[in-house]
Structure formats: C-alpha cells, structure tokens
Amino acid sequence: MDLELALRMCEAAVKQAGREGAKIAVAVVDDGGHLVAxxxxxxxxxxxxxxxxxxxxxxxxxxxxxxxxxxxTKPGGELAGLPGDRFVCLGGGLPLWSDQGENGRVAGGVGVSGGTVAQDVSCAEAAALVWRTR
Structure with a gap:
C-alpha cells in the first residue's frame, strides 16, 4: 500500500459518496492497520x-x-464481546487482498463512515475497486 494509491482510493470513495448524497470520512490502512491516507x-x-x-x-x-x-458480534452471536476499544464492527470496512485473493494475505484495508451502512459499504467498495484494478 503506497500513499498515491491510498489517496486515489479515498477519492473514489468520496466521489461515490457524492453520487449517493452522503457526507463521509474514508481511511486507508496498510497490512498492519496503520493509517496511510x-x-x-x-x-x-x-x-x-x-x-x-x-x-x-x-x-x-x-x-x-x-x-x-x-x-x-451481536449478543448471543459467535463473536459476542469482540468489539473493544479498537474494533469497529459496523458495515463499511473492507480488507484488501494481495494478488492471491482471499487465500492470500491481507495487504491493507479501507473504512468509510458517515452515511447509512449501505452507503458506507458502497463507498468502501468503490475504493476497493481502485485497489483491485491498480
């Protein structure tokens, strides 16, 4: 994950939000979860x-x-209790996979917040598309 690509991903999410009438924040992180853009x-x-x-x-x-x-993570769910100080278990976050896909390694992630859950997911998917077509 490099800065130029991460910024392009942010721009794609913002453009999608504009199409949907949402006002969002978008973050791109590297494989260690560290903020890149x-x-x-x-x-x-x-x-x-x-x-x-x-x-x-x-x-x-x-x-x-x-x-x-x-x-x-809902009460009674398989991972109930998982959310803590660092985990945000709401729609809008997507892992970004290396060239090997989901059987490979996670190369980074994108997170979007500010719209409805559906809008956040849609904007995150727009950013992930930039990753997949790089």
Missing part, C-alpha cells in the same frame, strides 16, 4: 475520523468485511 468531506459527521480508521483496522485484523462482524 484519510479524507473527511465538508459537513461529514464528527464520528467519522474515529470510525473510518477503526473500520479499516478491524477489517485487516479480522480478515473480513466489518459488515460480517456486525452480525457475529
């Missing part, structure tokens, strides 16, 4: 700068989209 749209919610990087980190650490974790 971040953008927050004017008027985006105050929680975005915390939630977007948290979703990106959570997707890398758990190797799954955060939308999957949302259901698994």
């Amino acid at each position: 971040f953008q927050r749209m004017d008027g985006a919610a105050i929680a975005g700068p915390v939630l977007a990087p948290g979703k990106a980190y959570t997707s890398v650490a758990n190797r799954v989209p955060t939308a999957v974790l949302a259901d698994l």
